[in-house]
Amino acid sequence: xxxxxxxxxxxxxxxxxxxxxxxxxxxxxxxxxxxxxxxxxxxxxxxxxxxxxxxxxxxxxxxxxxxxxxxxxxxxxxxxxxxxxxxxxxxxxxxxxxxxxxxxxxxxxxxxxxxxxxxxxxxxxxxxxxxxxxxxxxxxxxxxxxxxxxxxxxxxxxxxxxxxxxxxxxxxxxxxxxxxxxxxxxxxxxxxxxxxxxxxxxxxxxxxxxxxxxxx
Numbered sequence: 620x621x622x623x624x625x626x627x628x629x630x631x632x633x634x635x636x637x638x639x640x641x642x643x644x645x646x647x648x649x650x651x652x653x654x655x656x657x658x659x660x661x662x663x664x665x666x667x668x669x670x671x672x673x674x675x676x677x678x679x680x681x682x683x684x685x686x687x688x689x690x691x692x693x694x695x696x697x698x699x700x701x702x703x704x705x706x707x708x709x710x711x712x713x714x715x716x717x718x719x720x721x722x723x724x725x726x727x728x729x730x731x732x733x734x735x736x737x738x739x740x741x742x743x744x745x746x747x748x749x750x751x752x753x754x755x756x757x758x759x760x761x762x763x764x765x766x767x768x769x770x771x772x773x774x775x776x777x778x779x780x781x782x783x784x785x786x787x788x789x790x791x792x793x794x795x796x797x798x799x800x801x802x803x804x805x806x807x808x809x810x811x812x813x814x815x816x817x818x819x820x821x822x823x824x825x826x827x828x829x830x831x832x833x834x835x
Contacts, residue, residue, distance in 0.1 A: 620783060621778065621782070621783050621785055621786055621787065621788060622638065622786070622787055622788070623774060623778065623788040623790055624636075624638065624639075624787070624788070624789055624790060625790050626652070626747045626789050626790055626791045626792075627790070627791065627792055632747065632789075635787065635789045635790075636747070636750055636751055636754065636789070638787050639651065639751055639787045639789055640751060640754045640755050642786045642787045643660065643661060643662050643668075643751075643755045643758065644662065644755060646661075646662065646665050646667055646668045646671075647661075647668065647671075647786045647787070648660065648661050648668065648671060648672055648675060648784065648785045648786060648787075649661075649751070649785065649786065649787040649788070649789065650763045650771075650774060650777045650778070650781065650785050650787070650788045650789060651745075651747060651748050651751055651760070651789045651791075652745050652747050652748060652774070652789060652790070652791030652792070652794060653687070653743040653745050653748050653760070653794070654714070654715065654716060654743050654744040654745045654748075654794075654817075655716055655743070655794065655797070655798055655799055655800050655816070655817060656762050656763070656770040656771060656772055656794055656797045656799070657762070657763040657770070657771040657772065657773065657774060657776070657777045657794060658687070658748075658760040658761060658762060658763050659672055659675060659676065659760065659761055659762070659763040659777070659781060659785060660672070660687070660751075660758040660759065660760040661684075661758060661759050661760075662755065662756075662758065662759070663686050663729055663731065663756075663757040663758055663759040664727075664728065664729045664756075664757075666729065666730040668759075669684055669729075669730060669731060669732070669759045670730075671784075672684060672759060672761065673732070674784070675781055675784035675785060676761060676764070676765060676766050676781075677765050677766045677767075678761075678766045679732075680730075680732035680733050681732065681733050682732060683731045683732030683733055683734045683739070684731045684732055684759040684760070684761050685718060685738075685739035685740070685741060685759070685760060685761065686731065686738055686739065686740050686741075686757050686758065686759055686760070687740075687741055687742065687743055687748065687752055687757070687758050687760045688740060688741070688742050688752060688757050689742065689749050689751075689752030689753035689756075690742070690753065691709055691713060691742065693756075693757060694709070694721075694740060696724065697723060697724055697727065697738060697740065697757065698721040698722060698723055698724055698738065698740070699721070699722040699723065699724055699725065700722075701721070702721075702805060704805055704810060704827055705719055705721060705805050707826055707827065708803065708823070708826060708827070709742075711822075711826045712818050712822075712826075713741075713742040714742040714743055714744040714745075714749065715742075715743075715744045715817065715818065716741075716744070716798065716799075716800040716801060716816060716817025716818055717741065717800060717801050717803065717817070717818045718739050718740065718741040718800045718801065718802045718803070719739070719740050719741070719802075719803055719805055720737050720738070720739050720740075720802065720803065720804040720805060720806055720813070721737065721738060721740065721805055721806060722736060722737055722738075722806055723736060723737060723738040729759075731759055737804075737806050739802065741800055745791065747789055747791045751789070762799075763776075763777035763780070763781060763785075764776075764777070764780050764781075765780045765781070768780055769797075770797045770799070772793055772794040772795070772796075772797045773790070773792075773793050773794065774788045774789065774790035774791070775790075798816055798817045799814065799816040799817070800814075800816050800817055800818075801814060801815055801816040801817055801818040801819075801823070802814040802816070803823065810823075810827060810829070810831060811834060812831050812832065812833040812834060813833075813834050814833065814834075815833040820832065820833060
């Protein structure tokens, strides 16, 4: 059975974060609020937990799971190197709605799906998510919905779709407009915008000093 914790109430929030941390460390799944939409999360370094996450969504490894981090410094241990363009974007938009695709560190023992040696990283701008990430470390997190269904903008919507496949639901209230993060691929030298979302092309172009267009 799953348990929902109201993270708008201090005592319930503390209990929920502790329960979510314990579940994630034990290889289970937790739903958490983010600054975009609600996410379903697992320990990024637990391959069985990541497979359970994909199964809960009804999705295969051909769509790899992004990784959320709780601090800027965490990135250095997860990627081969952090190019200057990535650091500029991190300083400008993290925490926030920007995901960066970078070459992963070859020493990492994880299985996020068919990533082709890359990792999609983001630091969310949500206090509940950040508290959990700082407690347990990097988490594999995807939108908390069944594949093909609308993203969940509340814990209740997430639970309707995912049910008892998730052990802990952290309810941080409605997420607002369900705007996905912008995704920038920095694995090929020149930045490619794979998806325009919460951060606009104009904002990205201003920081990087180049005109960018989103992939069609």
